[in-house]
Amino acid sequence: RRIVAFYGAPQDEELGALGIGSPDAAARRLRRQARAYERPGRPVLPAMELIAAIANADPGEDGLYRTRQPRAVIDRYLRAARRHDMLLLLDVQPGRADFFDEVVALERWLREPDVGLALDPEWRVGPGEVPGQVIGSADPRELNAASAWLAQLAARHDLPQKLFLIHQFTDDMVDHTQLQRRPELAMVLNADGFGTRPVKESKYDAFSADARDFHHGFKLFYEEDVGLMTPRQVLRLRPAPDVVEYE
Numbered sequence: 001r002r003i004v005a006f007y008g009a010p011q012d013e014e015l016g017a018l019g020i021g022s023p024d025a026a027a028r029r030l031r032r033q034a035r036a037y038e039r040p041g042r043p044v045l046p047a048m049e050l051i052a053a054i055a056n057a058d059p060g061e062d063g064l065y066r067t068r069q070p071r072a073v074i075d076r077y078l079r080a081a082r083r084h085d086m087l088l089l090l091d092v093q094p095g096r097a098d099f100f101d102e103v104v105a106l107e108r109w110l111r112e113p114d115v116g117l118a119l120d121p122e123w124r125v126g127p128g129e130v131p132g133q134v135i136g137s138a139d140p141r142e143l144n145a146a147s148a149w150l151a152q153l154a155a156r157h158d159l160p161q162k163l164f165l166i167h168q169f170t171d172d173m174v175d176h177t178q179l180q181r182r183p184e185l186a187m188v189l190n191a192d193g194f195g196t197r198p199v200k201e202s203k204y205d206a207f208s209a210d211a212r213d214f215h216h217g218f219k220l221f222y223e224e225d226v227g228l229m230t231p232r233q234v235l236r237l238r239p240a241p242d243v244v245e246y247e
Contacts, residue, residue, distance in 0.1 A: 003163065003243040004034035005047040005089060007219070009054060010073065016247040017222060018048055023080030030246075031084065036231035037244060047087035047116070047163070049245065050077045053102045055093035055123035055131035065095030065131050066102070066123075074109055082114065089116045089163060093123035095131050099138065103146045110153060116163030117150055119143060121173045122192070135170060140178035151182035161186050165217060165243065168207060169193030176211045188243050190217030194224035197233070204237055217243035 006026055008016025018026050027048070034046040052069045059065050074090070081088040090109060092102045099119055109115045121138035123131050147164060154162050164185040168174045169192040176189055189211050191204040200218075208216045218234060218241040234244055 001043050001045040002037055002039075002241070003047050003087070004030070004037050004044050005049045005087075005243065005245045006030045006033075007049040007051075007091065007245050007247040009051040009069065011054065015051060015054070016049075018050060018077075023048070023077050024083070027080055027084040027086060030086070033246060037235065039235070045087060046084070047089050048077055048081050049089040049091050049118055049165075050074065051093060052090040052106055053092045053094055053097070055095045055120075055125075057130055057132050064097040065125065066093060066097055068102075068105065074106075078109065078112070078115065087114055087116055087163065088112075089118050089165065091118040091120055093120045093131070095123060096125055096127065096129070099124065099142050100145045100149065103149060107153065110150065110162075111157055111159075113159050116165070117146075118165040118167065118190075119146060120167045122167060122169065135173070137170075137173045138166075140175050143174070144178075144180045147180060147182050147185060147187070151184040154184040159184075163243075164188065165190050167192040167219070169203065171206075176214065179214075181213060186215060188215040188217045190219055190243060190245065192219045194221040194226075196226045197229055200225070200229070201237065204241075208239060215242040217241055217245060219245040219247060221247050 006018040008018030010019045034044045054067045094102045124136040124138045165188040167190045
């Protein structure tokens, strides 16, 4: 199936469409948006991509420049996703923390059959760097460690194939040639970043041509994109995206 997702968190509406209003209200809007992507032979599965670790400009008590989402918030969105027959996708903006540590901290939810994982290298910064002041990137070894752990978790608990998504909007943010494929994971490289339609299409063409062994994702921004692309225009991309996200 094609995944159509809302991205965000309830702490601030500027974090994305998912955090606007209650989880149930967001689910109803998402269902309406997803309906436009239904095509014969390719049904749509909506997904809520909740930011489970939010990168901050403030170091916090541990100096890692990220805040972990409270358990009660993740549980609330998981219950809403299930009420509306949707996936929950937990997104990690790690700040100065390691992706692996943040992923392992989400184990109680990732053991569930309807919960996937998204990693956001834009927000992975090094010592002396602050999220939002620099564009981050991720070492392939760190991403591979996280994917290996998730694949082992899925195998150990006999779970369905997990959705595993990596955001990318610059060429040097992720070296996909060094990423290990995992049969337990549906691995998606998601073309992120806002802009005009020609810029977004050019970026998607370049990323998808260079990563033919992965599923392909495409992100849209309701507010920041210049001339929001219609579902019909998105589906004319080649290859047509397997995942479409709205922030």
